[in-house]
Amino acid sequence: GDSVTQMEGPVTLSEEAFLTINCTYTATGYPSLFWYVQYPGEGLQLLLKATKADDKGSNKGFEATYRKETTSFHLEKGSVQVSDSAVYFCALYNTDKLIFGTGTRLQVFP
Amino acid sequence: ETGVTQTPRHLVMGMTNKKSLKCEQHLGHNAMYWYKQSAKKPLELMFVYNFKEQTENNSVPSRFSPECPNSSHLFLHLHTLQPEDSALYLCASSQAGLTPLLELFFGEGSRLTVL
Numbered sequence: 001g002d003s004v005t006q007m008e009g010p011v012t013l014s015e016e017a018f019l020t021i022n023c024t025y026t027a028t029g030y031p032s033l034f035w036y037v038q039y040p041g042e043g044l045q046l047l048l049k050a051t052k053a054d055d056k057g058s059n060k061g062f063e064a065t066y067r068k069e070t071t072s073f074h075l076e077k078g079s080v081q082v083s084d085s086a087v088y089f090c091a092l093y094n095t096d097k098l099i100f101g102t103g104t105r106l107q108v109f110p
Numbered sequence: 111e112t113g114v115t116q117t118p119r120h121l122v123m124g125m126t127n128k129k130s131l132k133c134e135q136h137l138g139h140n141a142m143y144w145y146k147q148s149a150k151k152p153l154e155l156m157f158v159y160n161f162k163e164q165t166e167n168n169s170v171p172s173r174f175s176p177e178c179p180n181s182s183h184l185f186l187h188l189h190t191l192q193p194e195d196s197a198l199y200l201c202a203s204s205q206a207g208l209t210p211l212l213e214l215f216f217g218e219g220s221r222l223t224v225l
Contacts, residue, residue, distance in 0.1 A: 043200060063151030093212055100153035
């Protein structure tokens with residue numbers, strides 16, 4: 001069945017460092033891809049999305065490109081802030097199902 | 111009021127207790143979901159309701175019993191739980207019907223501990 005694999009965390013960075021959180025997927029057909037973020041004590045919220053190959057989703061300085069050839073949707077940010085500390089979930093939608101990964105915790109220190 | 115509200119935020123119960131989790135959404139959505147969030151596991155979809163009708167039951171044990179009296183409210187009734195059921199239970203809502211542009215709106219979750 002369809003699945004999402006994320007890198008294990010936590011990812012620990014200093015402020016202003018470059019961020020990459022890897023996400024790969026397995027799916028038949030043409031899924032839509034999402035990144036959700038969960039700040040401490042809060043529910044998940046949609047960060048960005050891409051619905052077809054080569055689309056780039058972006059929001060709040062974060063970007064991810066839908067790469068069909070590598071079945072990947074890696075999340076990147078050029079300069080992280082302490083306020084970006086959260087858990088990041090990669091997800092795919094395919095055949096009426098929304099499937100999440102395990103989440104990757106990001107910790108940013110001043 | 112926030113979009114999706116869950117109560118209680120924290121719940122501790124024994125294996126023989128009966129309790130309920132409540133979710134309320136103020137977004138005018140017609141689909142509501144229960145997810146289970148456990149450490150180092152993917153978010154697990156438990157139940158989906160579209161227009162108050164259950165459209166997904168993801169092989170959830172019968173000790174979890176959902177109820178959706180209207181499009182704004184969703185309950186999860188709990189009885190004779192096991193310690194491995196301890197987790198964060200998340201409620202979410204969306205426009206009815208899953209589409210490629212689907213966006214789920216989540217509550218803050220109810221942290222359940224089963225002793």
